[in-house]
Amino acid sequence: MSQFHFLNKVQPPQVTSLNLPPNTSCVLLKKQTISVEPTPLPILQPDGVLVKVIATGICGSDLHNYLAGGVGGRPVTEPIVMGHESSGEVIAVGDLVTTHKVGDRVAVEPGLPCRRCANCKNGRSNICMDMRYCGAPGSVGSLMRYFALPADMAPHIPEHISWEESGSIQPLAIGVQIGKRVDLRAHQTVAIFGCGPIGLITAAVAHAYSARKIIAVDNNPKRVEFAKKYISPITGKPIIDHVFLNTDLPSSIPQSNGHMNGVSPTDVGAGVGDGEAGVVEEEHHVTPGDIKWEAAKERAAKWIAEAGLTAEEGFDRVIEASGAEDCGLLGVAIAKQGATYLAVGLGHIQTNVFPTLAVTNKEIDVRGVTRYTASCFPSAIDLLSRGVVDLKQLITKTFPLSQSKEAFEAVRAGNDIKVIVKNQEM
Numbered sequence: 001m002s003q004f005h006f007l008n009k010v011q012p013p014q015v016t017s018l019n020l021p022p023n024t025s026c027v028l029l030k031k032q033t034i035s036v037e038p039t040p041l042p043i044l045q046p047d048g049v050l051v052k053v054i055a056t057g058i059c060g061s062d063l064h065n066y067l068a069g070g071v072g073g074r075p076v077t078e079p080i081v082m083g084h085e086s087s088g089e090v091i092a093v094g095d096l097v098t099t100h101k102v103g104d105r106v107a108v109e110p111g112l113p114c115r116r117c118a119n120c121k122n123g124r125s126n127i128c129m130d131m132r133y134c135g136a137p138g139s140v141g142s143l144m145r146y147f148a149l150p151a152d153m154a155p156h157i158p159e160h161i162s163w164e165e166s167g168s169i170q171p172l173a174i175g176v177q178i179g180k181r182v183d184l185r186a187h188q189t190v191a192i193f194g195c196g197p198i199g200l201i202t203a204a205v206a207h208a209y210s211a212r213k214i215i216a217v218d219n220n221p222k223r224v225e226f227a228k229k230y231i232s233p234i235t236g237k238p239i240i241d242h243v244f245l246n247t248d249l250p251s252s253i254p255q256s257n258g259h260m261n262g263v264s265p266t267d268v269g270a271g272v273g274d275g276e277a278g279v280v281e282e283e284h285h286v287t288p289g290d291i292k293w294e295a296a297k298e299r300a301a302k303w304i305a306e307a308g309l310t311a312e313e314g315f316d317r318v319i320e321a322s323g324a325e326d327c328g329l330l331g332v333a334i335a336k337q338g339a340t341y342l343a344v345g346l347g348h349i350q351t352n353v354f355p356t357l358a359v360t361n362k363e364i365d366v367r368g369v370t371r372y373t374a375s376c377f378p379s380a381i382d383l384l385s386r387g388v389v390d391l392k393q394l395i396t397k398t399f400p401l402s403q404s405k406e407a408f409e410a411v412r413a414g415n416d417i418k419v420i421v422k423n424q425e426m
């Protein structure tokens with residue numbers, strides 16, 4: 001089995017002397033087939049730490065890996081240990097390590113950039129062209145009892161942060177990176193599509209950064225109700241000001257109504273619409289995408305009005321964390337002119353209808369985000385440590401390692417927000 005990080009191939013004495021039990025791991029054998037079985041103990045390197053993993057969060061990309069048998073277009077060709085959202089306790093340190101000692105509580109940074117490719121050399125190691133990422137094909141994951149990694153990728157966690165919460169530091173680091181990429185600033189208005197873990201964590205980060213108004217949208221009534229009750233540790237009130245239940249946008253014109261949903265393109269303000277009156281009134285062939293777009297503008301205008309932002313004609317920052325085509329349209333429709341739109345959600349198809357004309361006319365910055373950057377883990381740990389972000393509320397279920405399959409099935413069912421596996425519980 002491939003190793004996450006290795007130079008030496010022999011286990012040093014500080015590990016062999018521990019006489020550890022078998023390294024029980026959650027192994028993806030093939031598509032939708034998980035086995036909880038021992039795998040080789042990772043070899044502690046001179047610059048590394050060996051971690052007794054205590055908690056591991058399961059997220060959408062793990063689920064995708066499980067269901068599809070691979071991530072990012074890379075199929076699983078050999079059995080692979082899953083998981084990438086872990087924390088635990090240091091039980092051995094490499095000979096060269098001065099920063100860590102046995103007993104330290106640490107998080108696991110799951111991405112090991114190559115340091116050699118053009119993107120790494122350019123300071124953008126999160127988009128490394130040869131990234132080793134825990135649980136992705138080619139790199140062992142951290143859903144096991146004992147995991148070894150370079151010490152500098154194991155940031156310390158303060159005592160007062162619970163293990164369960166520590167198992168969600170990685171998605172919080174992703175939330176911090178989302179904040180960086182969308183250029184979150186104090187006193188902005190923020191619209192979030194998708195009330196799953198990443199959507200809610202992003203809301204928590206925006207709130208901690210003093211967002212003025214936050215709205216969120218989801219098509220699952222349970223998630224909408226959950227999001228309404230996500231309480232701020234700072235104010236004691238809900239983090240999200242308005243949570244809206246979404247339904248599919250129509251893509252064909254109702255027979256009885258020749259007009260697109262009764263809305264004329266000039267009915268809505270520039271911030272909601274295409275940015276420039278007249279453009280859409282030219283003679284052109286009406287496509288299903290155009291029909292959806294008109295409906296998206298109408299719906300976005302309602303949400304903007306309910307949020308009290310009609311005069312501003314939309315939101316400063318839009319975070320699309322659902323991956324749904326409709327939310328791309330709604331996201332651009334709800335963005336004010338000059339806004340920034342960040343594509344976070346991963347859909348199941350490569351191409352979607354996207355309102356490019358409105359993007360241009362509203363001069364919207366459309367950006368993407370991949371993984372996290374260097375300072376995100378320290379920032380995430382700091383946000384938790386100071387108590388300005390609370391992840392405890394998001395953890396709706398925990399499973400012992402032996403029930404990893406049940407944990408994945410719980411994520412698949414979609415009724416839970418954050419599912420955590422306890423790696424030492426069998």
Ligand SMILES: [Zn+2]
Pocket residue numbers: 058059060061062084085170171
């Ligand atoms: Zn994840």
Ligand SMILES: [Zn+2]
Pocket residue numbers: 113114115116117118119120121125127128129130131
């Ligand atoms: Zn690289």
